[in-house]
Amino acid sequence: MNREQVLHVARLARLSFTEDELEEMARGMNAILAYIDLLKRVDTAAVAPMAHATAPANVFREDEPAPSLSPEEWLQAAPWRSGPFAGVPRFVEE
Amino acid sequence: MRLLGSIDRLASELARKEYSAVELVEEALDRVERLDGTLRAFITVLPETALAQAAAVDRARSRGDRLSPLAGIPMALKDNLCTRGIPTTCGSRMLDGYRPPYSATVWRRLEAAGAVLVGKTNLDEFAMGSSTENSAFFPTRNPWDPKRVPGGSSGGSAAAVAAGEVVYALGSDTGGSIRQPASFTGVVGLKPTYGRVSRYGLIAFASSLDQVGPLARTVRDSATVLHAISGHDPLDSTSAAVPVPDWAARLDGEVRGIKIGVPLEYFGTGVDPEVARLVRQAVDLLVGMGAEAAECSLPHTEYAVATYYVLAPAEASSNLARYDGVRYGWRAPGAKSLTELYTLSRQQGFGREVKRRIMLGTYALSAGYYEAYYLKSQKVRSLIRQDFDRAFERFDVLAMPTSPEVAFRHGERASDPLRMYMADALTIPVNLAGLPGISLPCGFSRGLPVGLQLVGRPFEEETLLRVAHAYEVATPEWRQAVPPGIAAGRGDDA
Amino acid sequence: MLNRHAVELGILAALALECRVAPESVFARKNYFYPDLPKGYQISQYEQPLATDGRLTFAVAGEPRTVRIRRVHLEEDAGKSLHGDDAVRAAGHAEGYSLLDFNRCGVPLIEIVTEPDLRAPEEARSFLETLKLVLEYTGVSDVKLEEGSLRCDANISLRPKGSGESGVAVEIKNLNSFRFVQRALAHEIERQAALLDAGRPVVRETRQYLEATGTTAPLRGKEEAQDYRYFPDPDLVRLVVDAAWQERLQARLPEMPAAKHARYLDELGLPEHEARVLTSSLPLSSFFEQAIAQGGEPRAVANWTVGELCRLMNAHAVSPCELKLTPAHLVELLQLLDAGTLSRPLAREVLEASLLTGNSPRAVAQARGMTQISNEAELTLLVDRVLSAHPGPVADYLGGKERALGFLVGQVMRASGGRANPQTVGRLLKEKLGREG
Numbered sequence A: 001m002n003r004e005q006v007l008h009v010a011r012l013a014r015l016s017f018t019e020d021e022l023e024e025m026a027r028g029m030n031a032i033l034a035y036i037d038l039l040k041r042v043d044t045a046a047v048a049p050m051a052h053a054t055a056p057a058n059v060f061r062e063d064e065p066a067p068s069l070s071p072e073e074w075l076q077a078a079p080w081r082s083g084p085f086a087g088v089p090r091f092v093e094e
Numbered sequence B: 001m002r003l004l005g006s007i008d009r010l011a012s013e014l015a016r017k018e019y020s021a022v023e024l025v026e027e028a029l030d031r032v033e034r035l036d037g038t039l040r041a042f043i044t045v046l047p048e049t050a051l052a053q054a055a056a057v058d059r060a061r062s063r064g065d066r067l068s069p070l071a072g073i074p075m076a077l078k079d080n081l082c083t084r085g086i087p088t089t090c091g092s093r094m095l096d097g098y099r100p101p102y103s104a105t106v107w108r109r110l111e112a113a114g115a116v117l118v119g120k121t122n123l124d125e126f127a128m129g130s131s132t133e134n135s136a137f138f139p140t141r142n143p144w145d146p147k148r149v150p151g152g153s154s155g156g157s158a159a160a161v162a163a164g165e166v167v168y169a170l171g172s173d174t175g176g177s178i179r180q181p182a183s184f185t186g187v188v189g190l191k192p193t194y195g196r197v198s199r200y201g202l203i204a205f206a207s208s209l210d211q212v213g214p215l216a217r218t219v220r221d222s223a224t225v226l227h228a229i230s231g232h233d234p235l236d237s238t239s240a241a242v243p244v245p246d247w248a249a250r251l252d253g254e255v256r257g258i259k260i261g262v263p264l265e266y267f268g269t270g271v272d273p274e275v276a277r278l279v280r281q282a283v284d285l286l287v288g289m290g291a292e293a294a295e296c297s298l299p300h301t302e303y304a305v306a307t308y309y310v311l312a313p314a315e316a317s318s319n320l321a322r323y324d325g326v327r328y329g330w331r332a333p334g335a336k337s338l339t340e341l342y343t344l345s346r347q348q349g350f351g352r353e354v355k356r357r358i359m360l361g362t363y364a365l366s367a368g369y370y371e372a373y374y375l376k377s378q379k380v381r382s383l384i385r386q387d388f389d390r391a392f393e394r395f396d397v398l399a400m401p402t403s404p405e406v407a408f409r410h411g412e413r414a415s416d417p418l419r420m421y422m423a424d425a426l427t428i429p430v431n432l433a434g435l436p437g438i439s440l441p442c443g444f445s446r447g448l449p450v451g452l453q454l455v456g457r458p459f460e461e462e463t464l465l466r467v468a469h470a471y472e473v474a475t476p477e478w479r480q481a482v483p484p485g486i487a488a489g490r491g492d493d494a
Numbered sequence C: 001m002l003n004r005h006a007v008e009l010g011i012l013a014a015l016a017l018e019c020r021v022a023p024e025s026v027f028a029r030k031n032y033f034y035p036d037l038p039k040g041y042q043i044s045q046y047e048q049p050l051a052t053d054g055r056l057t058f059a060v061a062g063e064p065r066t067v068r069i070r071r072v073h074l075e076e077d078a079g080k081s082l083h084g085d086d087a088v089r090a091a092g093h094a095e096g097y098s099l100l101d102f103n104r105c106g107v108p109l110i111e112i113v114t115e116p117d118l119r120a121p122e123e124a125r126s127f128l129e130t131l132k133l134v135l136e137y138t139g140v141s142d143v144k145l146e147e148g149s150l151r152c153d154a155n156i157s158l159r160p161k162g163s164g165e166s167g168v169a170v171e172i173k174n175l176n177s178f179r180f181v182q183r184a185l186a187h188e189i190e191r192q193a194a195l196l197d198a199g200r201p202v203v204r205e206t207r208q209y210l211e212a213t214g215t216t217a218p219l220r221g222k223e224e225a226q227d228y229r230y231f232p233d234p235d236l237v238r239l240v241v242d243a244a245w246q247e248r249l250q251a252r253l254p255e256m257p258a259a260k261h262a263r264y265l266d267e268l269g270l271p272e273h274e275a276r277v278l279t280s281s282l283p284l285s286s287f288f289e290q291a292i293a294q295g296g297e298p299r300a301v302a303n304w305t306v307g308e309l310c311r312l313m314n315a316h317a318v319s320p321c322e323l324k325l326t327p328a329h330l331v332e333l334l335q336l337l338d339a340g341t342l343s344r345p346l347a348r349e350v351l352e353a354s355l356l357t358g359n360s361p362r363a364v365a366q367a368r369g370m371t372q373i374s375n376e377a378e379l380t381l382l383v384d385r386v387l388s389a390h391p392g393p394v395a396d397y398l399g400g401k402e403r404a405l406g407f408l409v410g411q412v413m414r415a416s417g418g419r420a421n422p423q424t425v426g427r428l429l430k431e432k433l434g435r436e437g
Helices: A003-012 A019-041 A071-075 B007-015 B021-039 B047-063 B105-112 B155-162 B179-185 B219-229 B273-288 B301-322 B338-349 B352-365 B370-394 B417-424 B428-433 B461-474 B476-480 C004-016 C085-090 C121-138 C178-197 C243-252 C257-266 C272-279 C282-293 C298-315 C327-338 C344-357 C361-367 C376-389 C391-398 C403-415 C422-432
Strands: A085-089 B042-045 B074-078 B116-121 B168-172 B188-191 B212-216 B259-263 B292-296 B397-401 B437-445 B448-456 C028-031 C041-044 C051-060 C063-076 C080-082 C097-101 C108-114 C154-156 C170-173 C206-210 C215-218
Touching (some): A003 A019, A019 B301, A019 B370, A019 B417, A085 B338, B007 B219, B021 B047, B021 B074, B047 B116, B105 B168, B116 B155, B155 B168, B155 B212, B168 B219, B179 B188, B179 B437, B188 B219, B188 B461, B212 B219, B219 B437, B259 B370, B273 B397, B273 B437, B273 B448, B273 B461, B301 B370, B301 B417, B301 B428, B301 C028, B352 B370, B370 B428, B397 B461, B437 B461, B437 B476, B461 B476, C004 C051, C004 C108, C004 C121, C004 C243, C063 C121, C121 C257, C121 C282, C170 C178, C257 C272, C282 C298, C282 C327, C298 C327, C327 C361, C376 C403, C376 C422, C403 C422
Parallel strands (some): B074 B168, B259 B292, B259 B397, C170 C206
Antiparallel strands (some): A085 C097, B168 B212, B188 B212, B188 B437, B397 B448, B437 B448, C028 C041, C041 C063, C051 C063, C063 C108, C154 C170, C206 C215
């Protein structure tokens, strides 16, 4: 990965780095990715991907209302709140 | 020293009212007070709530209530398990001071059984690490040698049990995070079959791999705790609706006719010859007790670490997207725009290793790379599982080392992530395959504990525990050893 | 954990749109950062959706059109954001902030995606109206755009004349009515055509519709190219829909509007207008069918439902769901009419009273003494009085002017307060005037 790619991925992940950190991140990631290239040696042409360790299907709940956390309860942890709302710096200009 | 005893023994002593639950937890709090300045196993110690819980158990006992064997037993939770109203940091600045509005299902079950929560234990930030050095707060030391790491990421839980600060603790295991620290600190660590234990309220790292399990002093204790936390949970779609046997009651020390497979790949390059020797010796002992053993092969083992370091970071990159400074957790002050709020909060809230894995995972899922990395790894994961399926056609359990080496020194691997990742090379395949695995002490190399890892068929914890228990009973010397510097007094149950 | 009922509604919608329901489907995470998205990803379906390859036929200016349905999948709703200092201040909160309401997060949604088969804004609107009706019929949603139980994004691209390739697609959001969909698309066509004519490229982007101006504008905050990094959600398990489950749901699927329309024409012999009005409203058609089930004659019931009943509901601003009048009431009214107990004008009056009070037509008629007079002795008295009061028209009639009879019938009706049976009155008048028919 070059510098530009690392920056692109950082933007996707909403992370930012100083120049030094960026360099270290690129170095670390490249070492790991080089190691992961090991997987290219495995022939997986006829193999199905495995998303789960167990393979159950159709785990449902019924459509029955049940109490959930009130805004009062979960907003206890919010770094900024106003009434029943959380908030962020205004993100759409009108 | 009561706290180095087993749950079994303490439960019967409590039942006979030789001492009260309050006295027991006072002893635990006293040990934490004396030992934890050096060990640093705990992020949060909870004297008031622990004493209140113990007092409630004593009252229930004097009323004549029927009590669980876990009632009044001092224990600890890894700090990535949510506890309602009690700080849950995940070892991260991001969640410093966070008090969850709900409790993990495992804690709700233990709480209902009368467990006494002494505190929340240290871990690698978001459970990402193998040494507990990645905690945002401080590293935890290994009771056997303070210059060495206790393993990770459940290093705090392992150290607390090994030092007798608590009788047992819960950890979480995504790539070895229960078993490897158990091995490094000379305790028993059990990773249940994926789906055996609810993940609700376990702060997610890699959802398809994470599993909660006990770290305890004996196999029987592990079985008792596993029984208390197992079972289907309507709040976790991946928790399995399978019967939960009373494992502890079925432990009889018998291994005759059990077929043990010894996978050669787990004894090869990178494995300390002394570790390998001790594990083979353990297998020989079991054979001497009537088990049968033969070598076998799990040919895709060498690809497990690479597979894991695609899949786990990919899931983590998504699971950790919720830490954005909006609803809980760290919020960077002074952010003027939304993008600034996100990036600054995440930049300041996450440590280096967490960022590295988020970056890796984001990359592996991004347009143009998904097939080469993520999909490819999912396919290799199938092959790794198939290796195990084939082996279990011939064997009841597989035996191998838990970790290639004994506990390493602090700082030794911190600057080389790839080398750190290799510490989990022998535990990762078990998570990828979703199987139950247990690590238990099988000797010492240069004065440091070595772990024997046993792996079983899905949901056959019973066989796993039976073999582990039989071995444990036959080798009381490993349990009677106490870390130097930890006050004398030993568990003498069998 | 997945809500079984939501899955069944999704399958019903898919079946109503003649989709192929996947034997196995998978939930995926759509990863993006947005303040109203609490997990940083949305649970959706991507590579293996619930259903694919459906179709819906609708009419544009009487001509049938078919749109192919690409996919039907399940996903979760996000929260809501409150912007703008006015709104925020009005709610008593700090300025310079957007407020976030997470109450509806995680509520299941069904997303329906068409193939690019629609060619004009009015087609899009007709399609949406038909789709809305189908969804209403299946009971999947109460389809209220204003309440968000039906929402719509529109994608549009222009294709240069003679070219086989579609141009760059633009997505339009914030479409709160079908009228706005039509207007927004019409505006986009103009805007994109002007760009292309000027030799400038159309940018692939998401725009929002501005109600005030009837135009579209780029949606801010979406400037960066999205990479959603979809992958199977490891917290959720596969969804398997076997043939038996699908058949059970197929059996629960009600008759669709198009089939109902055809049946009303072919089997019940309704005129086109009445069939169309009835089937375009589920409550209205079910009112109609219940009335028939209770013995009402289909054509009469349809005529009265579409005519008088609809007029009264409009006049009194009563929606079909709030109707106090039952189908049985209408059948009773028609029986009173048939039996000659009520005249048409009286029947209208009774219908209105029943609609407003919920009392049965028979009770209304009796309470108001509105029953028709068919008693000949009583009517003969009235007829005699009218004949002597109007010698002119009598002479006209006797002189061969048939129309004068109508006038005389009307006078008798008036004298009876509208209660006289007009047939009987006509016969009596003719007898009196010696010109029996």
